[in-house]
Amino acid sequence: MFTIIPNPQAKPIDAKFGDKDLIRRSASSITPVAQRQPEVAKLIDVSKCIGCKACQVACLEWNNLTEEVGVNVGVYDNPHDLTPNTWTLMRYTEYENPESGNLEWLIRKDGCMHCEDPGCLKACPAPGAIVQYSNGIVDFVKANCIGCGYCIKGCPFNIPRISKVDNKAYKCTLCSDRVAVGQGPACQKACPTQAIVFGTKDEMKKWAEKRITDLKSRGFKNAGLYDPPGVQGTHVMYVLQHADKPNIYAGLADNPRISPIVELWKGGTKYAGLALIGLTAAFGFLHHIVAGPNRVTDHDEQEAKRLAGK
Protein backbone atom coordinates (compact mmCIF):
# COMPACT_ATOMS: atom_id res chain seq x y z
CA MET A 1 0.00 0.00 0.00
CA PHE A 2 1.10 3.51 -0.67
CA THR A 3 1.36 5.73 2.40
CA ILE A 4 -1.54 8.09 2.68
CA ILE A 5 -0.68 11.77 2.85
CA PRO A 6 -1.84 12.88 6.32
CA ASN A 7 -4.49 15.51 6.83
CA PRO A 8 -3.24 19.10 6.95
CA GLN A 9 -2.42 20.69 10.23
CA ALA A 10 -4.90 23.33 11.25
CA LYS A 11 -2.16 25.90 11.68
CA PRO A 12 -1.63 27.92 8.50
CA ILE A 13 1.77 27.43 6.88
CA ASP A 14 3.63 29.39 4.24
CA ALA A 15 3.28 28.26 0.64
CA LYS A 16 6.22 26.07 -0.36
CA PHE A 17 6.42 27.56 -3.82
CA GLY A 18 5.15 30.65 -5.58
CA ASP A 19 6.10 33.37 -8.03
CA LYS A 20 9.76 33.16 -7.06
CA ASP A 21 9.93 29.54 -8.22
CA LEU A 22 9.10 29.94 -11.90
CA ILE A 23 11.06 28.19 -14.63
CA ARG A 24 8.81 29.42 -17.41
CA ARG A 25 6.37 32.30 -17.81
CA SER A 26 4.33 32.73 -20.99
CA ALA A 27 5.35 35.55 -23.37
CA SER A 28 8.06 36.67 -20.95
CA SER A 29 11.77 36.15 -20.72
CA ILE A 30 12.65 35.17 -17.19
CA THR A 31 15.71 33.63 -15.66
CA PRO A 32 14.64 30.23 -14.40
CA VAL A 33 15.37 29.66 -10.72
CA ALA A 34 18.83 28.24 -10.21
CA GLN A 35 17.72 25.47 -7.87
CA ARG A 36 14.64 23.49 -8.88
CA GLN A 37 12.43 22.07 -6.21
CA PRO A 38 12.02 18.29 -6.41
CA GLU A 39 9.76 17.58 -9.34
CA VAL A 40 6.35 16.33 -8.32
CA ALA A 41 4.12 13.91 -10.18
CA LYS A 42 0.69 12.39 -10.02
CA LEU A 43 0.64 8.75 -11.01
CA ILE A 44 -2.62 7.35 -12.35
CA ASP A 45 -2.69 3.59 -12.37
CA VAL A 46 -5.31 2.77 -14.97
CA SER A 47 -5.23 -0.89 -13.98
CA LYS A 48 -6.47 -0.06 -10.49
CA CYS A 49 -9.17 2.39 -11.47
CA ILE A 50 -12.73 1.22 -10.89
CA GLY A 51 -14.30 4.18 -12.67
CA CYS A 52 -16.14 5.51 -9.64
CA LYS A 53 -15.53 9.17 -10.57
CA ALA A 54 -14.77 10.15 -6.99
CA CYS A 55 -11.82 12.11 -8.38
CA GLN A 56 -14.09 13.98 -10.77
CA VAL A 57 -16.36 14.94 -7.92
CA ALA A 58 -13.47 15.87 -5.65
CA CYS A 59 -12.10 18.15 -8.35
CA LEU A 60 -15.40 20.00 -8.70
CA GLU A 61 -15.68 20.15 -4.94
CA TRP A 62 -12.20 21.47 -4.16
CA ASN A 63 -12.17 23.97 -7.01
CA ASN A 64 -15.71 25.12 -6.33
CA LEU A 65 -16.96 24.23 -9.80
CA THR A 66 -20.41 23.21 -10.95
CA GLU A 67 -21.04 21.16 -14.04
CA GLU A 68 -24.29 21.35 -15.98
CA VAL A 69 -26.67 18.44 -15.72
CA GLY A 70 -25.85 16.34 -18.76
CA VAL A 71 -27.65 13.94 -21.05
CA ASN A 72 -27.08 10.23 -21.35
CA VAL A 73 -26.09 9.14 -24.83
CA GLY A 74 -25.39 5.57 -23.83
CA VAL A 75 -21.82 5.87 -22.57
CA TYR A 76 -20.41 6.30 -19.11
CA ASP A 77 -18.42 9.44 -19.97
CA ASN A 78 -20.14 12.27 -18.20
CA PRO A 79 -19.86 15.04 -19.26
CA HIS A 80 -18.89 13.96 -22.76
CA ASP A 81 -15.74 16.03 -22.89
CA LEU A 82 -13.58 18.24 -20.72
CA THR A 83 -15.25 21.60 -20.14
CA PRO A 84 -14.26 24.87 -18.48
CA ASN A 85 -15.65 23.31 -15.28
CA THR A 86 -14.65 19.70 -15.73
CA TRP A 87 -10.88 19.73 -15.46
CA THR A 88 -10.64 15.99 -15.16
CA LEU A 89 -12.81 13.42 -16.90
CA MET A 90 -13.06 9.65 -16.76
CA ARG A 91 -13.03 8.22 -20.26
CA TYR A 92 -14.31 4.68 -20.64
CA THR A 93 -13.21 2.30 -23.38
CA GLU A 94 -14.43 -1.25 -23.93
CA TYR A 95 -11.44 -3.03 -25.37
CA GLU A 96 -11.49 -6.53 -26.78
CA ASN A 97 -8.03 -7.90 -26.24
CA PRO A 98 -7.23 -9.80 -29.44
CA GLU A 99 -4.72 -12.06 -27.67
CA SER A 100 -6.71 -13.14 -24.65
CA GLY A 101 -10.14 -12.63 -26.12
CA ASN A 102 -11.08 -10.85 -22.91
CA LEU A 103 -13.19 -7.76 -22.78
CA GLU A 104 -11.26 -5.15 -20.84
CA TRP A 105 -12.73 -1.97 -19.43
CA LEU A 106 -10.06 0.67 -19.81
CA ILE A 107 -10.86 3.72 -17.75
CA ARG A 108 -8.56 6.68 -18.17
CA LYS A 109 -8.66 9.80 -16.07
CA ASP A 110 -8.12 12.55 -18.65
CA GLY A 111 -6.80 16.00 -17.79
CA CYS A 112 -3.76 18.20 -18.01
CA MET A 113 -0.52 16.19 -18.07
CA HIS A 114 1.65 19.04 -16.74
CA CYS A 115 4.18 18.61 -19.52
CA GLU A 116 7.81 19.40 -18.84
CA ASP A 117 7.76 21.06 -22.30
CA PRO A 118 4.32 22.72 -22.18
CA GLY A 119 2.88 23.59 -25.59
CA CYS A 120 0.12 25.67 -24.03
CA LEU A 121 2.63 27.96 -22.34
CA LYS A 122 4.76 28.32 -25.45
CA ALA A 123 1.76 29.30 -27.57
CA CYS A 124 0.30 31.79 -25.10
CA PRO A 125 0.69 35.46 -26.17
CA ALA A 126 -0.24 37.00 -22.81
CA PRO A 127 2.65 37.63 -20.41
CA GLY A 128 2.24 35.55 -17.29
CA ALA A 129 -1.07 33.90 -18.23
CA ILE A 130 0.62 30.50 -18.01
CA VAL A 131 3.46 29.71 -15.63
CA GLN A 132 5.53 26.66 -14.86
CA TYR A 133 6.88 26.19 -11.35
CA SER A 134 10.20 24.58 -10.71
CA ASN A 135 8.44 21.51 -9.32
CA GLY A 136 6.92 20.98 -12.77
CA ILE A 137 3.36 22.21 -12.21
CA VAL A 138 1.94 24.18 -15.14
CA ASP A 139 -0.65 26.68 -13.98
CA PHE A 140 -2.98 29.14 -15.70
CA VAL A 141 -3.13 32.60 -14.14
CA LYS A 142 -6.64 33.84 -14.75
CA ALA A 143 -5.89 37.50 -14.17
CA ASN A 144 -3.47 37.56 -17.11
CA CYS A 145 -5.46 35.38 -19.52
CA ILE A 146 -7.04 37.15 -22.49
CA GLY A 147 -9.10 34.21 -23.76
CA CYS A 148 -7.49 33.92 -27.18
CA GLY A 149 -7.40 30.14 -27.24
CA TYR A 150 -3.78 29.88 -28.38
CA CYS A 151 -3.13 27.42 -25.51
CA ILE A 152 -5.62 25.04 -27.14
CA LYS A 153 -3.55 25.10 -30.33
CA GLY A 154 -0.34 24.60 -28.39
CA CYS A 155 -1.47 21.66 -26.25
CA PRO A 156 -0.70 18.20 -27.68
CA PHE A 157 -3.35 16.62 -25.40
CA ASN A 158 -6.32 18.88 -26.23
CA ILE A 159 -6.82 19.97 -22.63
CA PRO A 160 -7.52 23.71 -22.13
CA ARG A 161 -11.10 24.92 -22.45
CA ILE A 162 -12.28 28.53 -22.68
CA SER A 163 -15.23 29.55 -20.56
CA LYS A 164 -18.17 31.13 -22.36
CA VAL A 165 -18.91 32.98 -19.13
CA ASP A 166 -15.70 34.89 -18.52
CA ASN A 167 -13.64 34.03 -21.64
CA LYS A 168 -10.75 32.64 -19.62
CA ALA A 169 -8.91 29.37 -20.15
CA TYR A 170 -9.27 26.58 -17.59
CA LYS A 171 -7.61 23.26 -16.91
CA CYS A 172 -6.32 21.10 -14.06
CA THR A 173 -4.01 23.01 -11.73
CA LEU A 174 -2.58 19.83 -10.19
CA CYS A 175 -4.07 21.45 -7.10
CA SER A 176 -1.10 23.79 -6.94
CA ASP A 177 -2.79 25.48 -3.97
CA ARG A 178 -2.91 22.20 -2.02
CA VAL A 179 0.52 21.02 -3.09
CA ALA A 180 1.98 24.36 -1.95
CA VAL A 181 0.96 23.54 1.62
CA GLY A 182 2.10 19.94 1.54
CA GLN A 183 -1.12 18.26 0.46
CA GLY A 184 -1.77 15.94 -2.45
CA PRO A 185 -4.28 16.87 -5.16
CA ALA A 186 -7.96 16.54 -4.25
CA CYS A 187 -8.49 13.72 -6.76
CA GLN A 188 -5.66 11.72 -5.26
CA LYS A 189 -7.07 12.17 -1.80
CA ALA A 190 -10.52 11.01 -2.91
CA CYS A 191 -9.49 7.91 -4.83
CA PRO A 192 -10.78 4.85 -2.91
CA THR A 193 -8.42 2.35 -4.57
CA GLN A 194 -5.31 4.51 -4.56
CA ALA A 195 -5.23 4.29 -8.31
CA ILE A 196 -4.10 7.92 -8.04
CA VAL A 197 -0.97 8.54 -6.02
CA PHE A 198 1.10 11.66 -5.65
CA GLY A 199 4.66 12.47 -4.62
CA THR A 200 7.99 13.40 -6.13
CA LYS A 201 8.46 12.28 -9.69
CA ASP A 202 11.25 9.92 -8.65
CA GLU A 203 9.08 8.26 -6.02
CA MET A 204 6.26 7.92 -8.51
CA LYS A 205 8.50 6.28 -11.08
CA LYS A 206 9.67 3.77 -8.50
CA TRP A 207 6.12 3.09 -7.42
CA ALA A 208 5.10 2.64 -11.05
CA GLU A 209 7.87 0.10 -11.52
CA LYS A 210 6.44 -2.08 -8.79
CA ARG A 211 3.01 -1.86 -10.31
CA ILE A 212 4.37 -2.74 -13.75
CA THR A 213 6.22 -5.76 -12.41
CA ASP A 214 3.00 -6.87 -10.76
CA LEU A 215 0.98 -6.37 -13.95
CA LYS A 216 3.53 -8.26 -16.02
CA SER A 217 3.32 -11.16 -13.59
CA ARG A 218 -0.39 -11.21 -14.29
CA GLY A 219 0.11 -11.57 -18.02
CA PHE A 220 0.06 -7.94 -19.15
CA LYS A 221 3.41 -8.26 -20.85
CA ASN A 222 3.29 -4.76 -22.37
CA ALA A 223 2.45 -3.02 -19.11
CA GLY A 224 4.44 0.17 -18.73
CA LEU A 225 4.73 3.78 -17.65
CA TYR A 226 3.39 6.62 -19.78
CA ASP A 227 5.81 9.52 -19.35
CA PRO A 228 6.12 10.63 -22.97
CA PRO A 229 9.60 11.85 -23.98
CA GLY A 230 8.17 13.95 -26.84
CA VAL A 231 7.17 16.57 -24.28
CA GLN A 232 10.22 15.82 -22.12
CA GLY A 233 8.09 13.82 -19.75
CA THR A 234 5.00 14.81 -17.81
CA HIS A 235 4.10 15.48 -14.21
CA VAL A 236 0.97 13.40 -14.54
CA MET A 237 1.86 9.85 -15.55
CA TYR A 238 -0.13 6.73 -16.26
CA VAL A 239 0.51 3.09 -15.57
CA LEU A 240 -0.99 1.39 -18.61
CA GLN A 241 -1.69 -2.31 -19.02
CA HIS A 242 -0.90 -1.89 -22.72
CA ALA A 243 1.76 0.79 -22.81
CA ASP A 244 2.61 -0.19 -26.38
CA LYS A 245 -0.81 1.11 -27.51
CA PRO A 246 -1.65 4.31 -25.60
CA ASN A 247 -4.15 5.15 -28.30
CA ILE A 248 -6.62 2.46 -27.20
CA TYR A 249 -7.13 4.44 -23.98
CA ALA A 250 -9.72 6.80 -25.46
CA GLY A 251 -7.26 8.27 -27.90
CA LEU A 252 -4.32 8.96 -25.59
CA ALA A 253 -1.56 10.33 -27.83
CA ASP A 254 0.94 7.62 -28.84
CA ASN A 255 3.79 10.03 -29.24
CA PRO A 256 2.76 13.50 -28.10
CA ARG A 257 4.90 16.50 -28.95
CA ILE A 258 4.26 20.15 -29.65
CA SER A 259 2.87 20.24 -33.20
CA PRO A 260 5.44 21.25 -35.84
CA ILE A 261 2.88 23.75 -37.10
CA VAL A 262 2.84 25.41 -33.70
CA GLU A 263 6.62 25.39 -33.55
CA LEU A 264 6.81 27.05 -36.95
CA TRP A 265 4.15 29.59 -35.97
CA LYS A 266 5.74 30.52 -32.65
CA GLY A 267 9.33 30.12 -33.90
CA GLY A 268 10.53 31.12 -37.35
CA THR A 269 7.40 33.03 -38.32
CA LYS A 270 7.81 35.59 -35.55
CA TYR A 271 11.37 36.56 -36.35
CA ALA A 272 11.11 36.27 -40.12
CA GLY A 273 7.85 38.22 -39.97
CA LEU A 274 9.12 41.10 -37.89
CA ALA A 275 12.33 41.21 -39.96
CA LEU A 276 10.37 41.33 -43.20
CA ILE A 277 8.15 44.15 -41.97
CA GLY A 278 11.22 46.04 -40.77
CA LEU A 279 13.05 45.51 -44.06
CA THR A 280 10.09 46.71 -46.11
CA ALA A 281 9.87 49.88 -44.06
CA ALA A 282 13.65 50.36 -44.23
CA PHE A 283 13.54 49.92 -48.00
CA GLY A 284 11.01 52.72 -48.32
CA PHE A 285 13.03 54.94 -46.05
CA LEU A 286 16.29 54.35 -47.93
CA HIS A 287 14.64 54.72 -51.30
CA HIS A 288 13.30 58.08 -50.29
CA ILE A 289 16.71 59.22 -49.11
CA VAL A 290 18.47 58.02 -52.27
CA ALA A 291 15.88 58.70 -54.98
CA GLY A 292 14.04 61.60 -53.40
CA PRO A 293 10.39 62.41 -54.00
CA ASN A 294 8.82 61.94 -57.40
CA ARG A 295 7.44 65.42 -58.06
CA VAL A 296 5.15 66.69 -60.77
CA THR A 297 7.01 69.34 -62.82
CA ASP A 298 5.70 72.56 -64.34
CA HIS A 299 6.32 70.93 -67.68
CA ASP A 300 3.86 68.17 -66.73
CA GLU A 301 1.23 70.74 -65.82
CA GLN A 302 1.77 72.58 -69.12
CA GLU A 303 1.43 69.32 -71.05
CA ALA A 304 -1.80 68.54 -69.23
CA LYS A 305 -3.13 71.97 -70.11
CA ARG A 306 -2.13 71.54 -73.73
CA LEU A 307 -3.83 68.13 -73.84
CA ALA A 308 -6.99 69.27 -72.09
CA GLY A 309 -7.24 72.24 -74.47
CA LYS A 310 -9.48 75.17 -73.79
Next chain:
Amino acid sequence: MASTEVAPGDAVHRGPQVTVDRYTRGARINHWITAGSLVLLAISGLALFHPSLYWLTGLFGGGPNTRAIHPWIGVVLFFGFLGLFIRFWKLNLWERTDNVWLKKIKDVVTSNEENLPEVGKYNAGQKLVFWSMSILIILLITSGLVIWEQYFGQYFTVEQRRLAVLIHALAAVAAICVWIVHVYAAIWVRGTISAMTQGRVTGGWAWRHHRKWLRELVSGK
Protein backbone atom coordinates in the same frame (compact mmCIF):
# COMPACT_ATOMS: atom_id res chain seq x y z
CA MET B 1 -18.66 52.70 -73.27
CA ALA B 2 -15.57 52.49 -75.41
CA SER B 3 -13.40 53.74 -72.62
CA THR B 4 -11.44 51.13 -70.73
CA GLU B 5 -9.57 53.25 -68.23
CA VAL B 6 -12.16 55.58 -66.83
CA ALA B 7 -14.33 54.97 -63.78
CA PRO B 8 -17.70 56.63 -63.11
CA GLY B 9 -17.06 60.03 -61.58
CA ASP B 10 -13.67 60.60 -63.15
CA ALA B 11 -13.63 63.99 -64.89
CA VAL B 12 -11.27 66.71 -66.13
CA HIS B 13 -11.72 70.33 -65.07
CA ARG B 14 -10.13 72.84 -67.39
CA GLY B 15 -8.95 76.22 -66.16
CA PRO B 16 -5.75 78.03 -65.24
CA GLN B 17 -4.77 74.82 -63.46
CA VAL B 18 -6.16 71.54 -64.84
CA THR B 19 -7.55 69.29 -62.13
CA VAL B 20 -8.86 65.76 -62.49
CA ASP B 21 -11.49 64.07 -60.33
CA ARG B 22 -10.15 60.65 -59.39
CA TYR B 23 -12.29 59.35 -56.52
CA THR B 24 -15.90 60.06 -55.66
CA ARG B 25 -16.87 60.89 -52.11
CA GLY B 26 -18.31 57.39 -51.71
CA ALA B 27 -15.06 55.79 -52.86
CA ARG B 28 -13.05 57.96 -50.46
CA ILE B 29 -15.22 57.15 -47.45
CA ASN B 30 -15.05 53.50 -48.43
CA HIS B 31 -11.27 53.73 -48.71
CA TRP B 32 -10.72 55.38 -45.34
CA ILE B 33 -12.97 52.95 -43.49
CA THR B 34 -10.94 50.14 -45.00
CA ALA B 35 -7.62 51.85 -44.31
CA GLY B 36 -8.54 52.67 -40.73
CA SER B 37 -9.64 49.13 -39.98
CA LEU B 38 -6.51 47.69 -41.58
CA VAL B 39 -4.28 49.84 -39.39
CA LEU B 40 -6.24 48.96 -36.25
CA LEU B 41 -6.07 45.28 -37.22
CA ALA B 42 -2.35 45.43 -37.80
CA ILE B 43 -1.76 47.07 -34.43
CA SER B 44 -4.10 44.82 -32.45
CA GLY B 45 -2.82 41.74 -34.28
CA LEU B 46 0.84 42.58 -33.79
CA ALA B 47 0.13 43.06 -30.08
CA LEU B 48 -0.55 39.32 -29.89
CA PHE B 49 2.03 38.41 -32.51
CA HIS B 50 5.11 38.99 -30.41
CA PRO B 51 5.56 39.57 -26.66
CA SER B 52 7.70 42.65 -27.30
CA LEU B 53 4.62 44.28 -28.84
CA TYR B 54 2.11 43.17 -26.20
CA TRP B 55 2.05 46.70 -24.77
CA LEU B 56 0.05 47.71 -27.86
CA THR B 57 -2.94 46.02 -26.20
CA GLY B 58 -3.03 49.11 -23.97
CA LEU B 59 -4.35 51.09 -26.95
CA PHE B 60 -7.44 48.88 -27.06
CA GLY B 61 -8.12 48.77 -23.35
CA GLY B 62 -6.08 45.73 -22.38
CA GLY B 63 -5.47 42.18 -23.54
CA PRO B 64 -8.99 40.74 -23.31
CA ASN B 65 -10.47 43.73 -25.14
CA THR B 66 -7.84 43.52 -27.86
CA ARG B 67 -8.61 39.84 -28.30
CA ALA B 68 -12.33 40.53 -28.46
CA ILE B 69 -12.29 43.55 -30.77
CA HIS B 70 -9.73 42.48 -33.37
CA PRO B 71 -11.96 40.00 -35.21
CA TRP B 72 -14.84 42.47 -35.31
CA ILE B 73 -12.62 45.08 -36.91
CA GLY B 74 -11.72 42.29 -39.32
CA VAL B 75 -15.36 41.99 -40.30
CA VAL B 76 -15.45 45.76 -40.96
CA LEU B 77 -12.29 45.45 -43.03
CA PHE B 78 -13.73 42.61 -45.04
CA PHE B 79 -16.87 44.47 -46.03
CA GLY B 80 -14.91 47.69 -46.54
CA PHE B 81 -12.52 45.98 -48.88
CA LEU B 82 -15.36 44.18 -50.63
CA GLY B 83 -16.76 47.62 -51.46
CA LEU B 84 -13.42 48.75 -52.85
CA PHE B 85 -13.09 45.53 -54.78
CA ILE B 86 -16.44 45.99 -56.47
CA ARG B 87 -15.51 49.58 -57.34
CA PHE B 88 -12.00 48.99 -58.59
CA TRP B 89 -11.60 45.45 -59.88
CA LYS B 90 -12.31 46.20 -63.50
CA LEU B 91 -9.65 48.86 -63.90
CA ASN B 92 -7.20 46.58 -62.13
CA LEU B 93 -7.44 43.79 -64.69
CA TRP B 94 -4.00 42.86 -65.92
CA GLU B 95 -2.91 44.01 -69.36
CA ARG B 96 0.03 43.30 -71.58
CA THR B 97 1.55 46.74 -71.03
CA ASP B 98 1.67 45.97 -67.31
CA ASN B 99 4.34 43.36 -68.03
CA VAL B 100 6.37 45.97 -69.90
CA TRP B 101 6.00 48.35 -66.97
CA LEU B 102 7.20 45.68 -64.56
CA LYS B 103 10.19 44.83 -66.76
CA LYS B 104 11.23 48.46 -66.54
CA ILE B 105 10.93 48.56 -62.77
CA LYS B 106 14.35 50.21 -62.66
CA ASP B 107 12.96 53.21 -64.49
CA VAL B 108 10.03 53.20 -62.09
CA VAL B 109 12.09 53.45 -58.94
CA THR B 110 14.43 56.01 -60.47
CA SER B 111 11.48 58.17 -61.63
CA ASN B 112 12.39 57.91 -65.32
CA GLU B 113 8.77 57.80 -66.32
CA GLU B 114 9.38 58.87 -69.90
CA ASN B 115 10.80 55.37 -70.51
CA LEU B 116 7.63 53.64 -69.35
CA PRO B 117 4.53 52.76 -71.37
CA GLU B 118 1.62 55.13 -70.85
CA VAL B 119 -0.42 54.03 -67.87
CA GLY B 120 -4.19 53.94 -67.45
CA LYS B 121 -5.96 54.59 -64.17
CA TYR B 122 -3.70 52.11 -62.41
CA ASN B 123 -0.13 51.07 -63.04
CA ALA B 124 1.16 47.53 -62.63
CA GLY B 125 2.42 48.25 -59.12
CA GLN B 126 -0.96 49.51 -58.00
CA LYS B 127 -2.60 46.48 -59.59
CA LEU B 128 -0.25 44.17 -57.74
CA VAL B 129 -1.12 45.89 -54.47
CA PHE B 130 -4.80 45.53 -55.32
CA TRP B 131 -4.68 41.84 -56.17
CA SER B 132 -2.33 40.81 -53.42
CA MET B 133 -4.51 42.61 -50.86
CA SER B 134 -7.57 40.89 -52.31
CA ILE B 135 -6.00 37.47 -51.87
CA LEU B 136 -4.52 38.25 -48.47
CA ILE B 137 -7.77 39.60 -47.08
CA ILE B 138 -9.61 36.47 -48.21
CA LEU B 139 -6.93 34.41 -46.46
CA LEU B 140 -7.14 36.59 -43.36
CA ILE B 141 -10.91 36.49 -43.03
CA THR B 142 -11.17 32.74 -43.59
CA SER B 143 -8.29 31.86 -41.27
CA GLY B 144 -9.47 34.54 -38.85
CA LEU B 145 -12.91 32.98 -38.56
CA VAL B 146 -11.39 29.55 -37.87
CA ILE B 147 -9.36 30.96 -34.95
CA TRP B 148 -12.20 33.13 -33.63
CA GLU B 149 -12.42 31.01 -30.52
CA GLN B 150 -15.37 32.74 -28.92
CA TYR B 151 -17.84 31.98 -31.68
CA PHE B 152 -16.33 29.48 -34.06
CA GLY B 153 -13.85 27.49 -31.98
CA GLN B 154 -16.11 24.50 -31.62
CA TYR B 155 -16.64 24.05 -35.36
CA PHE B 156 -13.04 23.24 -36.18
CA THR B 157 -10.57 20.60 -35.09
CA VAL B 158 -7.50 21.66 -33.15
CA GLU B 159 -5.35 20.71 -36.13
CA GLN B 160 -7.39 22.99 -38.43
CA ARG B 161 -7.09 25.82 -35.93
CA ARG B 162 -3.31 25.36 -35.73
CA LEU B 163 -3.01 25.59 -39.48
CA ALA B 164 -5.33 28.59 -39.59
CA VAL B 165 -3.38 30.54 -36.99
CA LEU B 166 -0.16 29.95 -38.93
CA ILE B 167 -1.77 31.06 -42.19
CA HIS B 168 -3.27 34.06 -40.42
CA ALA B 169 0.11 35.15 -39.04
CA LEU B 170 1.86 34.70 -42.40
CA ALA B 171 -0.88 36.48 -44.33
CA ALA B 172 -0.88 39.30 -41.78
CA VAL B 173 2.86 39.84 -42.21
CA ALA B 174 2.44 39.89 -45.98
CA ALA B 175 -0.52 42.28 -45.76
CA ILE B 176 1.41 44.65 -43.52
CA CYS B 177 4.32 44.66 -45.99
CA VAL B 178 1.98 45.32 -48.93
CA TRP B 179 0.39 48.11 -46.89
CA ILE B 180 3.82 49.69 -46.26
CA VAL B 181 4.57 49.59 -49.99
CA HIS B 182 1.16 51.12 -50.74
CA VAL B 183 1.54 53.94 -48.24
CA TYR B 184 5.12 54.61 -49.22
CA ALA B 185 4.20 54.86 -52.89
CA ALA B 186 1.51 57.40 -52.04
CA ILE B 187 4.04 59.49 -50.13
CA TRP B 188 6.89 59.13 -52.59
CA VAL B 189 4.81 60.06 -55.64
CA ARG B 190 3.97 63.59 -54.56
CA GLY B 191 0.49 64.83 -55.32
CA THR B 192 -1.09 61.40 -54.86
CA ILE B 193 -2.61 61.75 -51.42
CA SER B 194 -5.05 64.49 -52.47
CA ALA B 195 -6.70 61.85 -54.68
CA MET B 196 -7.97 60.15 -51.54
CA THR B 197 -8.43 63.23 -49.37
CA GLN B 198 -10.07 65.73 -51.74
CA GLY B 199 -10.83 63.29 -54.53
CA ARG B 200 -8.77 65.12 -57.17
CA VAL B 201 -5.29 65.36 -58.55
CA THR B 202 -3.63 67.99 -60.72
CA GLY B 203 -3.56 67.62 -64.48
CA GLY B 204 0.21 67.44 -64.32
CA TRP B 205 0.04 64.49 -61.94
CA ALA B 206 -2.31 62.67 -64.28
CA TRP B 207 -0.12 63.50 -67.27
CA ARG B 208 3.03 62.33 -65.53
CA HIS B 209 1.77 59.12 -63.97
CA HIS B 210 -1.48 58.06 -65.68
CA ARG B 211 -1.30 59.56 -69.14
CA LYS B 212 -3.53 57.01 -70.86
CA TRP B 213 -6.22 57.66 -68.27
CA LEU B 214 -5.93 61.42 -68.82
CA ARG B 215 -6.04 61.03 -72.60
CA GLU B 216 -9.22 58.94 -72.42
CA LEU B 217 -10.81 61.39 -70.03
CA VAL B 218 -9.98 64.31 -72.27
CA SER B 219 -11.08 62.62 -75.47
CA GLY B 220 -14.29 61.45 -73.82
CA LYS B 221 -15.24 65.12 -73.50
